[in-house]
Amino acid sequence: MSIEVRHVTKSFGTFVALSDVSLTVPGGELVALLGPSGGGKTSLLRIIAGLEAPDAGSILFYGEDATGRDAKERGVGFVFQHYALFRRMTVFENVAFGLRVKARAERPGEEEIRRRVTALLTLVGVDWLHDRRPAELSGGQRQRVALARALAVEPKLLLLDEPFGSLDAKVRLELRRWLRRLHDEIRLTSVFVTHDQEEAFEVADRVVLLNAGRIEQIGTPRELIEEPASDFVRDFVRPGAQL
Amino acid sequence: MTARRRAARLPGFGLSLGVTLTALSLVVLVPLFALALSALRLDAATLRRTAADPRVLAAVRLSLTTAFAGAAGASLVGGLLAWVLVRYRFPLRRLVDALVDLPFALPTAIAGIALTTLWAPTGWLGRPLAALGVNVAFTPLGIALALVFLGLPFAVRTLQPVLESLDPEVEDAAASLGAGRRDVFLRVLLPELVPAWLTGFTLAFARGLGEYGSVVFISGNLPMRTEVAPLLVMTKLEQYDYAGATALAALLLVLSFVLLFAASRLQARSAEAGA
Amino acid sequence: MTALRPARTEPPWVRRLLVGAALAAVAVLLVLPLALVFAEALKDGVPAYLAALAEPEALAALKLTALVVAVVLPVNVVAGVAAGWALGKFDFPGKSLVVSLIDVPFAVSPVVAGMLFVLLFGRTGFLRGAVEALGLTVLFAPPAIVLATLFITFPFVARELIPTMQSLGTEEEEAAHVLGAGFLQILRRVALPNALWGLLYGLLLSTARAAGEFGAVSVVSGHIRGQTNTLPLHVEILYNEYRFSAAFAVASLLTGLALLTIVLKSVLEARERRGRSLP
Numbered sequence: 001m002s003i004e005v006r007h008v009t010k011s012f013g014t015f016v017a018l019s020d021v022s023l024t025v026p027g028g029e030l031v032a033l034l035g036p037s038g039g040g041k042t043s044l045l046r047i048i049a050g051l052e053a054p055d056a057g058s059i060l061f062y063g064e065d066a067t068g069r070d071a072k073e074r075g076v077g078f079v080f081q082h083y084a085l086f087r088r089m090t091v092f093e094n095v096a097f098g099l100r101v102k103a104r105a106e107r108p109g110e111e112e113i114r115r116r117v118t119a120l121l122t123l124v125g126v127d128w129l130h131d132r133r134p135a136e137l138s139g140g141q142r143q144r145v146a147l148a149r150a151l152a153v154e155p156k157l158l159l160l161d162e163p164f165g166s167l168d169a170k171v172r173l174e175l176r177r178w179l180r181r182l183h184d185e186i187r188l189t190s191v192f193v194t195h196d197q198e199e200a201f202e203v204a205d206r207v208v209l210l211n212a213g214r215i216e217q218i219g220t221p222r223e224l225i226e227e228p229a230s231d232f233v234r235d236f237v238r239p240g241a242q243l
Numbered sequence: 244m245t246a247r248r249r250a251a252r253l254p255g256f257g258l259s260l261g262v263t264l265t266a267l268s269l270v271v272l273v274p275l276f277a278l279a280l281s282a283l284r285l286d287a288a289t290l291r292r293t294a295a296d297p298r299v300l301a302a303v304r305l306s307l308t309t310a311f312a313g314a315a316g317a318s319l320v321g322g323l324l325a326w327v328l329v330r331y332r333f334p335l336r337r338l339v340d341a342l343v344d345l346p347f348a349l350p351t352a353i354a355g356i357a358l359t360t361l362w363a364p365t366g367w368l369g370r371p372l373a374a375l376g377v378n379v380a381f382t383p384l385g386i387a388l389a390l391v392f393l394g395l396p397f398a399v400r401t402l403q404p405v406l407e408s409l410d411p412e413v414e415d416a417a418a419s420l421g422a423g424r425r426d427v428f429l430r431v432l433l434p435e436l437v438p439a440w441l442t443g444f445t446l447a448f449a450r451g452l453g454e455y456g457s458v459v460f461i462s463g464n465l466p467m468r469t470e471v472a473p474l475l476v477m478t479k480l481e482q483y484d485y486a487g488a489t490a491l492a493a494l495l496l497v498l499s500f501v502l503l504f505a506a507s508r509l510q511a512r513s514a515e516a517g518a
Numbered sequence: 519m520t521a522l523r524p525a526r527t528e529p530p531w532v533r534r535l536l537v538g539a540a541l542a543a544v545a546v547l548l549v550l551p552l553a554l555v556f557a558e559a560l561k562d563g564v565p566a567y568l569a570a571l572a573e574p575e576a577l578a579a580l581k582l583t584a585l586v587v588a589v590v591l592p593v594n595v596v597a598g599v600a601a602g603w604a605l606g607k608f609d610f611p612g613k614s615l616v617v618s619l620i621d622v623p624f625a626v627s628p629v630v631a632g633m634l635f636v637l638l639f640g641r642t643g644f645l646r647g648a649v650e651a652l653g654l655t656v657l658f659a660p661p662a663i664v665l666a667t668l669f670i671t672f673p674f675v676a677r678e679l680i681p682t683m684q685s686l687g688t689e690e691e692e693a694a695h696v697l698g699a700g701f702l703q704i705l706r707r708v709a710l711p712n713a714l715w716g717l718l719y720g721l722l723l724s725t726a727r728a729a730g731e732f733g734a735v736s737v738v739s740g741h742i743r744g745q746t747n748t749l750p751l752h753v754e755i756l757y758n759e760y761r762f763s764a765a766f767a768v769a770s771l772l773t774g775l776a777l778l779t780i781v782l783k784s785v786l787e788a789r790e791r792r793g794r795s796l797p
Binding site for chain 3: 253254255259260262263264266267270272274275277278280320323324330331333335339340341342343346349351353354355356357358361367391392395424449453454455460476480485489492500502507
Binding site: 049072074078080084098101102 | 690696697700711712
């Protein structure tokens with residue numbers, strides 16, 4: 001599914017998070033929202049998800065205006081920075097949640113739910129943890145469960161908010177490569193937020209560099225390195241970065 | 244990053260706020276409005292009569308003094324309890340901590356009869372005191388004691404969190420600068436605790452002003468001597484002196500609101516100080 | 519809790535003195551009255567204790583108290599959960615005003631609270647006409663008792679749930695919402711289970727206070743034996759008739775409820791403390 005962000009502005013009190021931001025994400029692409037803290041990346045992600053409403057501007061999915069649509073109706077999968085797993089449910093119940101709350105007419109039977117959840121848990125590599133509680137899992141495991149949970153409802157768009165931010169370096173490296181491979185396999189339009197330039201460049205097809213609520217540049221990692229659109233871009237992107 | 248944002252688009256806000264406000268209005272605001280309306284309808288003559296009635300004056304004075312004494316007593320004992328509970332380890336500590344809430348959870352009538360039986364001249368504690376010539380039950384002292392019982396949880400529970408959040412390093416610093424233990428307490432700790440202490444005092448005071456059940460048994464309800472204001476309101480209602488009851492009730496209500504407002508201000512200040 | 523370091527603590531004799539004084543105060547102020555209730559209740563032996571509880575007026579009082587609790591509790595739960603959600607998960611202008619208003623019944627003397635309903639439904643009451651037109655009796659009958667109790671216990675569940683819901687944050691609820699859950703589903707499956715202990719404590723406290731309310735109910739009840747007396751009022755009657763052990767026998771029921779409440783609070787706090795220290 002393609003996403004279009006048109007002239008989105010958002011303030012929290014006197015703090016301007018986003019100022020006239022516009023961008024397009026073609027279907028099937030993996031895009032990184034990169035930038036320093038407070039730059040507006042998470043705000044933009046949440047607005048796309050429907051968790052916040054923009055003060056001005058619109059969001060379009062497949063060319064249709066989705067700005068007024070409730071988060072529930074957007075068909076979006078969201079992976080939170082701190083996983084937001086349901087602490088009182090097992091891993092299995094967490095992943096099955098989205099399927100179980102569907103309206104009766106659309107809800108699959110228990111057998112079907114079991115099949116799908118197990119398949120997803122296997123896909124992300126945590127099927128052996130299916131009856132554990134989130135508190136018993138490591139950070140990396142929780143992240144994978146959060147991802148499986150988001151994928152369970154077959155979203156048309158996957159949004160990830162600093163998915164590897166709380167993990168230690170080795171796990172971070174491992175997981176981001178795994179995410180890239182997963183994306184290559186399922187080809188789901190995905191947008192993820194990060195402040196780690198190396199991570200963005202390694203994983204994403206294209207990078208959107210945001211600073212203080214404005215877009216500095218949009219392009220492939222190579223374009224950002226070789227043709228920076230401003231001093232900020234040039235300074236932010238470390239020279240000699242690996243591609 | 245700016246202050247924490249609340250989810251702007253979680254569902255159910257309108258419904259839940261609507262239910263809350265409707266319930267609030269029906270259960271709380273409408274009845275209070277009835278009092279406000281009745282009070283405003285009182286004519287000046289009634290107000291003057293009530294204000295000049297020696298029995299009313301005695302009752303208000305007694306309420307204020309016993310509530311003050313009760314709150315003071317509760318604050319002293321409560322302060323000691325809070326300190327000991329937070330800073331020391333001793334056997335039965337968790338039991339004591341739980342018991343502090345007893346006056347809050349126990350029905351006031353039961354507290355009333357238990358305390359009266361305890362402190363009456365024939366009671367477990369009343370008898371030795373009577374032998375010494377001290378009468379507790381059926382005197383203002385008894386009322387104050389009941390209010391100490393009642394105010395204890397307020398005093399302890401407002402102090403505890405503040406004590407728990409004190410930075411031990413500040414005390415260490417003072418000690419390293421040569422301050423003796425007493426100095427550390429008086430100069431370093433006490434100033435930080437005073438706002439919370441006052442908050443607890445004010446809450447206990449407000450509660451004590453309006454208390455009925457714990458007090459009605461132990462006071463003996465002798466007009467001009469051990470009749471507190473809520474008891475007098477009750478008596479006036481029983482005698483169908485609605486106007487007098489309304490006037491006195493309105494006064495009590497205003498006093499309580501003022502006190503509670505003061506308490507919330509104090510609480511805000513102590514929260515700021517601790518931040 | 520960090521270990522006590524010698525540099526910043528009192529000499530042992532001071533500590534022991536303070537602890538001793540504290541324990542003595544607790545014993546005199548809290549333990550003795552508690553012990554007295556049960557001692558007096560059982561003074562005439564167990565058969566007399568049970569007989570006091572089985573008296574028809576005692577049973578009628580128990581029934582009325584149970585009825586009041588049964589009506590008041592669901593209202594408090596619904597209002598409390600609504601308040602917990604609206605005020606715990608959202609920010610909006612006027613929020614602190616609403617929070618203060620919810621606390622108002624705490625500021626009101628029980629006698630004054632009862633009087634409010636006399637002013638509404640009494641002889642010259644504002645709603646007297648409407649009530650008569652509907653053929654209902656409110657004052658000096660169970661409905662007034664229910665209303666007065668509702669007023670007094672209104673804040674309890676809300677006051678527990680609002681800070682609990684607030685401290686739990688909104689992330690899990692947001693996750694549930696994006697996954698497709700509607701408001702009631704989020705409440706039932708995510709928000710309330712997470713706030714369970716706070717909810718339970720608020721419920722128990724609300725129940726204990728609803729069963730034990732004395733002052734407000736005393737004003738509106740009419741004290742008609744066997745009909746409009748709740749358990750606390752019945753205790754008062756027994757006490758005023760000098761039937762002390764019977765009075766304390768009935769009182770022991772409510773005291774037991776109070777003890778249950780403070781035990782649960784202790785458990786709740788222990789769990790919370792443990793939960794906070796988990797990774």
